[in-house]
Amino acid sequence: MITASWRDIRRIVRMADVVLEVVDARDPVATRSRRLESIVGGMGRRLLIVMNKADMVPRNIVERWKRIFENSGYPTVYVSAKSRLGTRVLRRAIRMVAGNRRPITVAVVGYPKVGKSTIINALKGRKSAPTSPIPGSPGYTRHVQFYRVGRDIRVIDTPGILPVRRGSVEAAIRGLPPEELRNPIKPAIVLITRALKHDPASIREAYGMDHDDPYKILEEIAVRRGWFYKKSGEPNVEEAARTIIRDWHKGKINFYVAPET
Numbered sequence: 001m002i003t004a005s006w007r008d009i010r011r012i013v014r015m016a017d018v019v020l021e022v023v024d025a026r027d028p029v030a031t032r033s034r035r036l037e038s039i040v041g042g043m044g045r046r047l048l049i050v051m052n053k054a055d056m057v058p059r060n061i062v063e064r065w066k067r068i069f070e071n072s073g074y075p076t077v078y079v080s081a082k083s084r085l086g087t088r089v090l091r092r093a094i095r096m097v098a099g100n101r102r103p104i105t106v107a108v109v110g111y112p113k114v115g116k117s118t119i120i121n122a123l124k125g126r127k128s129a130p131t132s133p134i135p136g137s138p139g140y141t142r143h144v145q146f147y148r149v150g151r152d153i154r155v156i157d158t159p160g161i162l163p164v165r166r167g168s169v170e171a172a173i174r175g176l177p178p179e180e181l182r183n184p185i186k187p188a189i190v191l192i193t194r195a196l197k198h199d200p201a202s203i204r205e206a207y208g209m210d211h212d213d214p215y216k217i218l219e220e221i222a223v224r225r226g227w228f229y230k231k232s233g234e235p236n237v238e239e240a241a242r243t244i245i246r247d248w249h250k251g252k253i254n255f256y257v258a259p260e261t
């Protein structure tokens with residue numbers, strides 16, 4: 001996976017009229033980027049928040065998030081790109097936020113694993129064909145192509161992958177590939193703690209165990225799967241930690257964060 005730099009992100013935003021900020025409906029606040037939002041505003045582009053994976057969250061909860069974002073000035077839609085639900089609403093919202101400008105160029109930006117590629121594919125459907133590549137743009141955007149995804153909408157085929165601060169606890173939750181994490185235990189424990197806080201059943205259902213100590217959970221996963229460190233014979237909690245993080249991205253651990261009021 002190639003992560004973009006902020007410079008690459010600016011380049012992608014500059015090519016667009018409308019920027020889709022893709023967030024994970026299970027935790028939209030942790031997966032939004034204020035920095036992206038201010039770049040888009042600063043460059044005079046339009047922002048549309050797209051809460052993806054809405055299939056994993058009750059309807060009333062995504063509706064509440066939508067209202068919260070819209071009350072703070074951000075047009076917002078929710079979709080389930082994987083099941084291609086919400087693409088009509090998404091196209092309509094894109095036209096709405098674009099105002100009178102036609103054709104509309106759309107960029108898709110967000111943290112890793114929020115579903116940017118799935119959204120681009122859902123928009124493309126079966127009919128779309130690539131249009132002109134943009135010649136001569138350097139680096140990350142060198143092979144950028146536009147895809148027509150409607151009469152008057154074209155999407156930039158290269159998603160903007162927001163850079164995650166390496167080593168930060170948020171990194172794993174925001175989707176840095178687990179194998180790239182130097183210390184997966186800390187973020188896994190944060191993730192388990194969040195799961196236990198928001199829906200203790202999510203851990204029980206995924207792993208069939210009932211501890212309330214995150215470290216114990218890692219140990220037991222390792223023991224059950226027969227993962228031990230060769231030298232010490234202790235349970236390999238690092239492997240268990242990577243598994244937990246991967247399972248969150250894939251949706252095997254199923255909890256969501258509800259708005260506070």
Ligand SMILES: Nc1nc2c(ncn2[C@@H]2O[C@H](COP(=O)(O)OP(=O)(O)O)[C@@H](O)[C@H]2O)c(=O)[nH]1
Binds near residue numbers: 115
């Ligand atoms: N449940 C669910 N999973 C999704 C949805 N969209 C994407 N995913 C899953 O999320 C993971 C990351 O998707 P991907 O499009 O590769 O994310 P990207 O890294 O942002 O391009 C994959 O396992 C997808 O199958 C969705 O609407 N619902």
Ligand SMILES: [Mg+2]
Binds near residue numbers: 116117118
């Ligand atoms: Mg992708």
